[in-house]
Amino acid sequence: MNFEDSPEEAAFRADARAWLAENAAPYKKPLPENLTEAQAVAMAKEWQAKKAAAGYAAITWPKEVGGMGGTPMQRVIFEQEEAQYNLPPNVFAIGLGMCMPTMLAFATPEQQKRHVPKALSGEEIWCQLFSEPAGGSDLAALRTKAEKDGDDWVVNGQKIWTSGAHLSDWGILVTRTDPTKPKHEGLTFFFLNMKSPGVEVKPIKQASGARGFNEVYFTDVRIPDSQRLGAVGDGWKVSLTTLMNERLSISENSQRGINFDMLMKLAGSVDGANGPAIRDKAVREQLADWYAKYMGLRNGRYRTMTALSQGARPGPEASINKAVFASMLQDMASFGLDLLDTAGVATDPHLEGFRRQFADAYMGAPGLRIAGGTDEILRNIIAERVLGLPPDIRADKGIPFNKVPTSAN
Incomplete structure (x- = not known):
């Protein structure tokens, strides 16, 4: 395989590089350590709006829905x-990687015209309301x-x-509308305004100190039938579209914490028994x-993106990338802490950011093995649908949901 840019790709890279040099210059320096969540969100919205105006926010999306109509490789180059x-x-x-693909597949043209541009420009944030306490995985x-x-x-x-629910303006929601049918058949899918009366969001503080996850309670929340996606009882079919895009999106965006290049840099900068740790044979083997x-994983992602560019929907193969990467990230973070020795446990925000990221990643990585399908769920999907x-x-x-035995009955 040849990963050199074609002449067309080289031209696109030059244009993207020039645009970023002009518009992203303030981000050459690290973000301030004392940045509040509100400030970070405001900066994120400003940056998203710039990208959307230039066509870089959704490079592979069709032009008629606000994209550039570009190729998967152009998207990779820009990233x-x-x-x-x-x-x-x-x-x-979540909004662009999971919610909007579902809206584009099932919402009416009028709903798409109302919601997709605002999600693309960063004016509105979306969340995905799926997991429940009693459902587990x-x-x-x-x-x-x-x-x-x-x-x-x-x-x-x-x-x-629910990631980002406390920041979200809208959400997609799957519910049970007929408990007398088997569990996959009695579901119906909606989208709703997160500011609707009866919606209560409670952030969950994680071990790492982050507050990205939330509990969301619904008390007599009214959703117009016009905001139903798919037919009544067809919620599982709609959910599968979201889930396949979710696994693809997670495998694409998870490296915003640590990555292989950072681990290489760390191995070359910390001391081992005989100089830099990277001189150790066992370290190099790992x-x-x-x-x-x-x-x-990178080449698998390219293959999936090529299929998407040809009009296909993400299939069970996306589960492979997600299953492999989530556990690999956790192992890499743990290895980074071992290289750092006692300094690896430090999470003081005033300490040097590069090394601190390994402790943050170690605390957050287990969540990736749950989000978008647990390891066990993904292995079942790979075994049954791929192999x-x-x-x-x-x-x-085949049993009606209200007849399924539970610990309560």
């Missing part, structure tokens, strides 16, 4: 150039219910681990193993 800057946190990854076991009342649906229940995986192996035995298959 490579953009990575040279210390940009604000990407609070739009089984999304189809959800219990948040929606009941029809005239032209509205009345929603009651709870979601948990780095070589991760580099092989890193390149495999064609027999599925697990399901005791609840």
Whole structure:
């Protein structure tokens, strides 16, 4: 395979590099350590608006929905150039990577015209309301219910681990509308205004000190039937579109913390028994193993992006990248802490940022093995849908959801 830029790609890279040099110059320096969440979000919105105005916010999207109509490789090139800057946190990854593909697939043209441009420009932030406390890693076991009342649906229940809900203007939501059907058949999908009466968001403080996850409670929340995506009872089908895009998006955006290049830099800068740690044979062997995986993940992502550019939807193959990368990131972070020795446990925000990121990544990496499907769920998907192996035995298959045995009955 030849990864050199073609003449057209080289021209695009030059244009992107010039645009970034002019518009991203303030981000050549690291962001201030004492930046508040509100300040970071404001900076993120400003940067997103700049990218959208220039067409760089959705390079592969069709022009008619605000994209550039470009190729997957152009998107990769821009991301490579953009990575040279210390940009604000990407609070739009869920909206653009998961919610908008679902809206483009199932919303009406009028709804797309209203919501997609504002999500693309950063004017509005979206979240994904899926996981529930009683469901664990089984999304189809959800219990948040929606009941029809005239032209509205009345929603009651709870979601948990909702990333960015406290910042969001809108969200996509899957509910149970018919408990007398098997669990995958009685679901219906909506989008809603997060400022609707009856929506309560409670941030969850994590071990790392971050507050990105939230609990969301729904008490008699009214959602117009016009904001239903897909047919009544077809919520699982709509959810699969979101889930496939979610796994692809997670595998693409997870490296905003640490990456292989950072680990190489660390191994060359800390001392081992005989000079820099990278001189140690065992360290080099471990780095070589991760580099092989890193390149495999990159090429797998290119293949998926090529399929997307040809009109295909993300398939079960996206689960492979996500399953491999999430565990690899956790291992890399742990290895980085070992190289740092006792200095690795320091999380003081006033300390040097590069090394501190390994402790932050170590605390946050386990979440990636849960978000977008746990390791076990992903392995089942790979085994059944990629390798064609027999599925697990399901005791609840074909049983009405309200008849499935629980600890309460």
